[in-house]
Amino acid sequence: MTSPASSSEVKYLIESSEGNTFDVSGAALRQSNTFNAMFLNIGADGPIPFTDYNEATLKKVFEYCEHSVNEENYSGPKHQDDLSKWDLNFFNEMDQKMFIDVINASNFLDIERLTSYCCERIARMLRGKNTQEMIKVITLPTAEELEAKQKVEEKKAAAAKKVAEKAAETAEKTETLEELPVQQLVQTTRNKLTRKYLSFSNE
Amino acid sequence: MMEKAQPIWQELPTHCKADVVSYLDFESRCLLRSCSKSDYDLVKSCPVYLGKVELFPPTRFALSEQSYQIDEFKQVMVFLQVFQHPKSYAREVSINFDRFYESGDIQQFFILLLDSMKTKTDFKIKSASLYINDHAKTVNGREFLELLQFFDSSKLKKINLSSQIAPEYFEMVSKTEQWKNATELKAFGYYNYNIPIESLLHFDRLNVQHINRLSTEKAWKFIENFLRRNPALGSCFQVQTMFALDIDGILENFSVFPNNEPTEHEYSTYYKHTQLFELPNPNHICVVKISEHGIYAAVCRITHLEPDFRWYLFGVRIE
Numbered sequence: 001m002t003s004p005a006s007s008s009e010v011k012y013l014i015e016s017s018e019g020n021t022f023d024v025s026g027a028a029l030r031q032s033n034t035f036n037a038m039f040l041n042i043g044a045d046g047p048i049p050f051t052d053y054n055e056a057t058l059k060k061v062f063e064y065c066e067h068s069v070n071e072e073n074y075s076g077p078k079h080q081d082d083l084s085k086w087d088l089n090f091f092n093e094m095d096q097k098m099f100i101d102v103i104n105a106s107n108f109l110d111i112e113r114l115t116s117y118c119c120e121r122i123a124r125m126l127r128g129k130n131t132q133e134m135i136k137v138i139t140l141p142t143a144e145e146l147e148a149k150q151k152v153e154e155k156k157a158a159a160a161k162k163v164a165e166k167a168a169e170t171a172e173k174t175e176t177l178e179e180l181p182v183q184q185l186v187q188t189t190r191n192k193l194t195r196k197y198l199s200f201s202n203e
Numbered sequence: 204m205m206e207k208a209q210p211i212w213q214e215l216p217t218h219c220k221a222d223v224v225s226y227l228d229f230e231s232r233c234l235l236r237s238c239s240k241s242d243y244d245l246v247k248s249c250p251v252y253l254g255k256v257e258l259f260p261p262t263r264f265a266l267s268e269q270s271y272q273i274d275e276f277k278q279v280m281v282f283l284q285v286f287q288h289p290k291s292y293a294r295e296v297s298i299n300f301d302r303f304y305e306s307g308d309i310q311q312f313f314i315l316l317l318d319s320m321k322t323k324t325d326f327k328i329k330s331a332s333l334y335i336n337d338h339a340k341t342v343n344g345r346e347f348l349e350l351l352q353f354f355d356s357s358k359l360k361k362i363n364l365s366s367q368i369a370p371e372y373f374e375m376v377s378k379t380e381q382w383k384n385a386t387e388l389k390a391f392g393y394y395n396y397n398i399p400i401e402s403l404l405h406f407d408r409l410n411v412q413h414i415n416r417l418s419t420e421k422a423w424k425f426i427e428n429f430l431r432r433n434p435a436l437g438s439c440f441q442v443q444t445m446f447a448l449d450i451d452g453i454l455e456n457f458s459v460f461p462n463n464e465p466t467e468h469e470y471s472t473y474y475k476h477t478q479l480f481e482l483p484n485p486n487h488i489c490v491v492k493i494s495e496h497g498i499y500a501a502v503c504r505i506t507h508l509e510p511d512f513r514w515y516l517f518g519v520r521i522e
C-alpha cells in the first residue's frame with residue numbers, strides 16, 4: 001500500500017493512537033518534514049504509526065495539509081482579513097482541546113505552515129488583552145494556584161521523606177540474623193540472653 | 204456543567220511559544236512577561252523587530268507609530284527593554300526634544316539614558332537610522348559621541364542631526380566606526396566653524412545645510428570625489444553654505460569644459476550652472492547644479508534627468 005512517494009497519487013496509511021488506520025495522499029503528507037525525513041526515501045512497509053495522536057487530531061491535521069497542497073508559495077501566516085472562509089471554518093470548528101492537540105501534532109510532524117498559523121492564532125487571542133485577561137485566555141494558573149500547587153507538592157515531598165525515613169528505620173531494626181557476621185551474631189545473642197536474665201533476676 | 208478550559212500555554216512546546224511571541228506587538232509582550240516567571244524569561248529570549256522607536260521626553264514615547272504617555276524614567280526603561288535582546292532591531296531610533304524643554308532637563312535625560320545603557324554589558328542599539336532633534340544644542344558634544352558609540356556600526360546607515368556637532372567633538376565623532384560605516388548623513392545645524400570635509404566624502408547620500416564657507420577647491424573636491432567613486436543610481440549630495448560661493452572659481456577647477464545645460468523645463472534663475480557629467484554606466488548621468496549658496500549633485504537616469512534629480516535630492520515627484 002505504501003511506497004516511496006514519487007507522485008501525488010500515492011496514498012499512505014496512517015495509524016492513530018486507537019490503532020485505527022486511514023489514507024493520506026503523498027502530496028499532503030510531504031508537507032510534514034518529519035515524514036520526509038523518516039519515510040520519503042525509504043518508503044514504509046505498513047501503516048505509518050503516528051500513535052501519539054488520536055485519529056480525530058491526525059485527520060484534522062491532514063485535512064489542512066490536503067487543502068493547502070496547491071498553495072505553493074508560503075510566506076508566513078496570513079493576516080486575519082486575508083484568511084479564506086475555509087481557513088476560518090477550519091479553526092472555528094475546533095474546540096480548545098482539539099486546537100492544542102492539533103498544534104502539538106503539527107509540531108511533531110513539523111508542518112511549518114500549520115504550526116505557524118496556530119501560533120499566530122494564539123497571538124491574536126492575546127493581542128490587546130491585559131495580563132489578567134491573558135492568563136484567562138491561555139488558562140495559565142494564577143499565582144495563588146501556583147502557590148497552592150507548590151504547597152501540595154511540598155507536603156507530598158515531606159510525607160514521602162517521612163515514609164522513606166520510617167522504612168529505613170524499620171529496615172535497620174529488622175536486620176536478619178543471616179546477614180550479620182558470626183562474631184556479631186554471637187554478641188547479639190549474648191546481649192539478648194543477658195537482658196532476659198537480668199529481667200528475670202529483677203522479677 | 205461548564206467544561207474546564209484547557210491550559211493552552213503549558214502544553215505548547217517552547218519554540219512554539221517563541222513563535223507566538225514573535226507575532227505579538229511590543230506592548231502585548233510586556234503584558235505577557237508579567238504573567239509568570241517563565242513567560243518573563245520567554246519574552247526576554249525573543250528579539251523585537253520594530254519600525255520606529257521614538258523618544259519624546261519627558262512625557263511621550265512611541266513604538267512603530269503607537270504613542271504612549273510615559274515619564275522619562277519609564278522611557279529609558281522601555282528603551283533598554285527594546286534593545287535588551289542582542290538581535291532586537293529598530294528601523295529608526297529618534298530622540299526628539301521639544302523646543303520649549305529646559306536645556307538642563309535635556310542633558311539630565313540624556314545622562315540618565317547613557318548611564319542606564321552603560322550598566323548593561325555589551326549593550327548595543329541595532330538600528331539603521333538615528334535621528335536627533337536637539338535645537339537647543341545641549342547634547343551635541345560628548346553626549347552625542349557616547350550615544351553614537353552605542354549603535355551597532357554594522358547596522359547604522361543613516362544619521363540625521365537637527366543641530367551642529369560641537370566643534371571640539373567633530374573630529375572624534377568622525378573617527379567612530381559608526382560614522383565611517385554610515386552611508387547617509389543629514390546635518391541641518393549651523394556649522395559656523397570650518398569642518399574637515401574629508402570626513403563627509405564617504406557618504407553615498409549627503410545633505411549638509413549651513414556650512415560656513417566653502418572654498419572653490421573644497422567645492423570642486425566634493426564634486427570630484429563624488430564622480431571618482433563611480434556612484435550608483437540615486438546617490439546624491441547637497442551642500443549649502445552661509446556665505447555665497449565663488450561660482451566662476453569653482454568652474455575654473457572643473458576637469459571638463461564648463462557647459463551650462465539646465466535640465467529643468469521651466470525657466471529658473473535659482474541654479475547658476477548645470478553640468479552633466481558622464482559616468483562609466485552609459486545609462487546614468489551625474490547632474491551637478493550650482494546655486495549661489497549650494498552645490499547639488501545626483502546620479503540620474505539619462506532619460507529622466509530632472510525627475511530623478513528632484514526625487515533623489517528633495518523627495519519630490521514630477522512628471
